[in-house]
Amino acid sequence: MHWHNEMEFLLVLEGSVSIRVGEEVYYLKENDIILVNSDELHSTRKTKDENVLLAVQINSNFYSSLFPDFNKIRFNCKSFEYEEEEQEVFDTIRHYIAKIVWELNKKDLGYQLKVGSYLYLLGEHLLNNCEYDSIEKEDTELRDTDLARLQRIMDYVNQNSHKKITLKEIAKREHLNYYYLSHFIKGKIGMSFQEYLNTVRLDKAVKMLITTDMSIIDISNTSGFPNVNSFNNLFKETYNSTPSEFRKNWNYPIKGETKKSKTYLDVDRDAALEKLFTYLDTETLEVDETVVKRDIETIYIDSKKEGKYFKNHWQNLTTFGRAHEGLRANWQKQFIxxxxEIGFNYIRFHGIFNDDMMIYNISPEGNVEYNWTYVDELLDFFMKIGIKPFIELSFMPEELKRTNETIFWWKGNISPPKDVKLWTDLVEAFIKHCINRYGMEEVKSWYFEVWNEPEYEYVFWAGTKEEYFEFYKETALAIKSIS
Structure with missing residues (x-):
């Protein structure tokens, strides 16, 4: 078992392999792919089949400069959980990986730029096509603490597996309760302490089987097994063969020679590339003949006939940035x-509830107080020049935010509210204030939009899709409740 900071794609190019991720064990066959997230405990184990397994590790910090929350995301990306007709998403992943390896293999001038572009395309594809969860800062800190403890335990086991070591001994070293530590290990690596110890001993035994000519008894003793029978039984249970049969099939070296141990990264380069590059053929270019060979139509116009006024549809709506920008004198002058000259019907903008509009305030007594001064100034201006507002209800006021995620340099908070009731109270108060000031008939002619592009999760919306649906419902009901 191990973990690392990089996210890792494992793609089976030939044969099969057993992969453990946390508590789960998966059996992967040819063409299967799995994404192991950063800092996820995992291990690979050979099956009875010969295999070629490609591992591609990507530092998730690579994406952080453009998508800061990428490190907080945990993807669920396992092709073998889907039917053959549902493999399109994973075919694209295989294709990008093949492209990356292809460019790394060719190393043409500027290949680094091509590799970088495919990595970004791969990251975007994951975000928009694979299921994922997000972890909070507190969860990340707890995970880091747990991993540090687990690393100490695993290091100790690896260094002393040839000796008689017990869970009580490790519990004493970590100053932890024996039963707590037992559950901790089981919960983190998906196996008991004794099972993990046996796995470490077995891995060392396998390495000695294929790299030395030591006897089975000596290998058993050196690996730390209490006796050769327990070694043989565990080995057969794991590899479906005895140690002697395993060594014979592996063609171990003659006395005095050593043989390098293979890992899942040691593959026949040519065979691996040949298989991998079959995934390059997923792109096709189809030309629509009806577009290329279209007929030419001639239109005749009688300029003497009387025409009719053509109203441009784009005159119905214009936009600007956030609400507070509309308060600036130079902006208003240019807009007038x-x-x-054009005469738009509506003007759309966001940030009506942003903190720079100074609407949401808490009194020293802890009561909510609304300040509509800037709102009135902006909407009065629109009424004066004859344009109706198209108001996007955003962003989250400081006093209502659940988390600290923001967008743009002016820090518009994109988190859901900590209490949706406080949010709907704000919305209702805003609508009622507008009705009191401008009249019901006028406000009924306006448009109201719930948030800005929430489908761009962690860009404009820091909650889940389900949370937005609930957020939208409550907001819409709050507006419609006013008559």
Missing amino acids: EMQS
């Missing part, structure tokens, strides 16, 4: 000039 544009409106007088």
Whole structure:
């Protein structure tokens, strides 16, 4: 068992392999692919089949400069959990991996740029096509603490597996309760302490079987097994063969020679590349003949006939940035000039509830107080020049935010509210204030939008899709409740 900071794709190019991730064990066959997230405990084990397994590790920090929350995401990406007709998402992943290896193999001038572009395309594809969960900062800190403890335990076991070691001994070293430590290990690596110890001993025994000519009894003793019978039984249970049969099939070296141990990264390079590059053929280019060979149509216009006014559809709506920008004198001056020449019907903007509008306040007594001064100034301006507002209800006020995720340099908070009731109270108060100031008939002609592009999770919305649906429902009901 091990873990690392990189996310890792494991793609079976030939044969089969057993992979443990946390508590789960998966059996992968040819063409299967799995994504092991950063800091996820995992291990690989040979099956009875010969195999070629490609491992591609990507530092998740690579994506962080453009997508800061990428490190907080845990993907569920396992092709073998889907039917053959559902493999399109994973075919694209295989294709990008093949492209990356292809460029690394060719090393043409500027190949690093191509590799980088395919890595970004791969990251975008994962975000938009694979299931994932997000972890909070507190969970990350707890995970790091647990991994540090687990690393100490595993290091100790690896260094002393040839000796008689017990869980009580390790519990004493870690200053932990014996039963707590037992559950801790089981919960983190998916096996008991004794099972893990046996796995370490067995891995060392396998290495000696294929790299030395030591006797089976000596290997058993050196690996730390209490006796050769327990070694033989565990070996047969794991590899479906005796140690002697395993060594014979592996063609161990003659006396005095050593043989390098294979890992899942040691593969026949040519065979691996040949198989991998079959995934390069997933892209096809189809030309629509109806577009290329279209007929030419001639249209005749009688300029003497009377025409009719053509109203441009784009005149119905214009947009600007956040609400607070509309309070600036130079902005208003430029907009008045544009409106007088074009005459838009609506103007869309976001950030009406952003903190720079100073709406949501808490009194010293702890009561909520609304300040509509800037709202009135902005909406009065729109009424004066004859344009109706298209109001996006965002962003989350500081006093209502659940988390600290923001967007843009002016820090618009994109988190769901800590209490949706406080949010709907704000929305209702805002709508009622507008009705009191401008009249029901006027406000009924306006448009209201719930948030900005929530489908871009962790860009404009830091909650889940389900949370947005609930957020939308409560907001819409709050508006419609006012009559």
